[in-house]
Amino acid sequence: MNDRRLEGLRRRQANSLGFLLIRCGQLFNERGIAGVNAEAGRPVLREAHTKLLPHLQAPDGVRITELARVLGVTKQAVQPLVAELAEAGVVRVEADPADARARRVSLTAHGVDAMLHGTGVLERIERELQPRLKRGEVEKLKMMLRGLLGVLEAG
Amino acid sequence: MNDRRLEGLRRRQANSLGFLLIRCGQLFNERGIAGVNAEAGRPVLREAHTKLLPHLQAPDGVRITELARVLGVTKQAVQPLVAELAEAGVVRVEADPADARARRVSLTAHGVDAMLHGTGVLERIERELQPRLKRGEVEKLKMMLRGLLGVLEAG
DNA sequence: TCATATGGTCAAGAGAGGTTGACTATTGGC
DNA sequence: GCCAATAGTCAACCTCTCTTGACCATATGA
Numbered sequence: 001m002n003d004r005r006l007e008g009l010r011r012r013q014a015n016s017l018g019f020l021l022i023r024c025g026q027l028f029n030e031r032g033i034a035g036v037n038a039e040a041g042r043p044v045l046r047e048a049h050t051k052l053l054p055h056l057q058a059p060d061g062v063r064i065t066e067l068a069r070v071l072g073v074t075k076q077a078v079q080p081l082v083a084e085l086a087e088a089g090v091v092r093v094e095a096d097p098a099d100a101r102a103r104r105v106s107l108t109a110h111g112v113d114a115m116l117h118g119t120g121v122l123e124r125i126e127r128e129l130q131p132r133l134k135r136g137e138v139e140k141l142k143m144m145l146r147g148l149l150g151v152l153e154a155g
Numbered sequence: 156m157n158d159r160r161l162e163g164l165r166r167r168q169a170n171s172l173g174f175l176l177i178r179c180g181q182l183f184n185e186r187g188i189a190g191v192n193a194e195a196g197r198p199v200l201r202e203a204h205t206k207l208l209p210h211l212q213a214p215d216g217v218r219i220t221e222l223a224r225v226l227g228v229t230k231q232a233v234q235p236l237v238a239e240l241a242e243a244g245v246v247r248v249e250a251d252p253a254d255a256r257a258r259r260v261s262l263t264a265h266g267v268d269a270m271l272h273g274t275g276v277l278e279r280i281e282r283e284l285q286p287r288l289k290r291g292e293v294e295k296l297k298m299m300l301r302g303l304l305g306v307l308e309a310g
Numbered sequence: 311t312c313a314t315a316t317g318g319t320c321a322a323g324a325g326a327g328g329t330t331g332a333c334t335a336t337t338g339g340c
Numbered sequence: 341g342c343c344a345a346t347a348g349t350c351a352a353c354c355t356c357t358c359t360t361g362a363c364c365a366t367a368t369g370a
Contacts, residue, residue, distance in 0.1 A: 003214045005267050009274070010212060017293060018183040018277030020300035023209065025180020027307045028173040030227075048357075054178065057165060059158045065317060072185075075318070077358050101317040101366045112160050119164070122173030132306045137299055138172060144296045145175035151287045152182045203327075220347060230348070232328050256336045256347040 028122065035121040044088075045118070052081055053115060056091060061104030063096070090114055183277065190276040199243075200273070203236055208270060211246060216259030218251070245269055 013019040029050060036045045055070055056062060064082065068075040082105055085091045090111035096102035107115070130138070168174040184205060191200045210225050211217060219237065223230040237260055240246045245266035251257035262270070285293070 002262065002264065002267060005264070006212055006214055006262070009267055009270055012271065012274050014301055015297065016274050016277050017281045017297055017300075018187060019274060020297060020304060021176065021180045022184045022187070022205065022277075023180075024300060024304055024307060025176045025178070025184075026206065027304075029177045029180075032173060032177070046356085050177065051181065057161055059161055063317075073358065074360085076320090076360090079319075080357080096317090099317075099367075103318070107157065107161070109157065109160070112157060112164055115164055116167065119167050119171050119174060122171045122177075126172045129303075129306055132309075133303065137302075141296070141299045141303070142170065142172055142175060144292055144299075145172075145179060146169055147292075148284075148288065148296070149175060149179055149182075151284055152179060154287075201326080218347075228328070229330085231330085231350090234349075235327080251347090254337075254347075258348070 028125065031125050032118065032122050035125065036118055039121070048081055049085070052078070052085075056105060056107050056111070058106070061092075061094065061106030063102050063104060065102075067105065085111075183280065186280050187273065187277050190280065191273055194276070204240070207233075207236055207240075211260060211262050211266070213261070216247075216249065216261030218257050218259060220257075222260065240266075 029047070033045050033047065033050070037043050051071065052067065055067055064075050064078055067082070068078045071078065082091065082093065086093055086105075089108060091105050092108050093103050093105050096104050126138075184202070188200050188202065188205070192198050206226060207222065210222055219230050219233055222237070223233045226233065237246065237248065241248055241260075244263060246260050247263050248258050248260050251259050281293075
C-alpha cells in the first residue's frame, strides 16, 4: 500500500543534492575509518576526529574557543578531544603570543603525516572504485565538488 | 615551518574524491539536522536516525538482525533506536509472516511523510545555494553522484 | 584602576550508543 | 523427534560526548 509513496520518496531523494552527498560521504567516511583502524590493528580514529581535524589546518593554530564555535559545542566539550590528540602527538598546544590567556592548537609534523596517511586510505578506496567509474567523469566530479565545498564553507 | 607541508596536505585533500564527499556530506548533514530541529522547535532528529532511516525503505520492512548487520553493530544496539522510532510513530514493527521468530521494521505513512519533509529541508538548503552555483552543473553533479552511489552501495 | 568580558580549566553528572552474557521461542536439517 | 542455529529480548555495564556550574588568569575600556 505504501509502495507508491516509497517509490516517490526514493525518486525525490535521488534528485536531492544534499541527500546524495550525505549518503556518499557517509559511505566513504565509514570505509575510511575502517581502513585506518584496520591498518593500525586497533581503533585509533573516531568520527569525532574527522570532524575536528579539518579545522586544525591553520599554520598558526586555532584557539579552543574557535574550535568550539565552529563545531557548535562548548569549549569544555572540545578539551578532552584536544587533550587526547595532544597525548597521541597529533597536535600541539602552545601559548598564544598575542594573548596570554589563550592557547593555540596546531598540527604537529606527525599530525600532518597522519592526515596524509588518512587521505591515502581514501585515495586507495577511490582507486578500487575506479574500474567501475568513467575515468573522465571522476575528474569533473572532483572539480565540481571543490566548487561546491567552497560555497558551503563560505557560509 | 610546517606551512609547506600543510599546503601539500590541503592540495592532496582537494584532489581526493573521498575527502571532498565527506566534507560536503558533513556540512549538508549538519545543516539538514539543524533545519529539521529548528522547525520542530526541539531536537527530534539525531545522526543515528540519518544512518538508520535510509535502510528502512524496503516495502515489506527489514529485520532487526539485517539492520544491525548493515550498520555494523549488534542487534541489541539497534533495538532502542527502533523502539524510539516506533514510539514516535515513524516505524512499525510487525511479525514476519514467513518466520515466527522474526519481526519486520518498516516505515509508517507518517514515517514516509517525515522523510519527505527531511528531504524538503535538504532541497531548501540546495535552493539557497543555487544563486552561487552554475545552474547546469548541479544537474550534472547529481547525475554523477547517483552513479557513484550505485557503485558504492553495490559493494 | 577597577569592573566587566573573555580564554581556558576542573568537576560532576546526564544521556546516547555501544558492548557482553544469559535467556526464550522458533526454525530447519538430520 | 531431536538438536544446533537463528531471531529477538532483557539486564548490566562501559565509554564517549556533551552539558552546567564554579573557578582562575588575563585583557580591555570607561
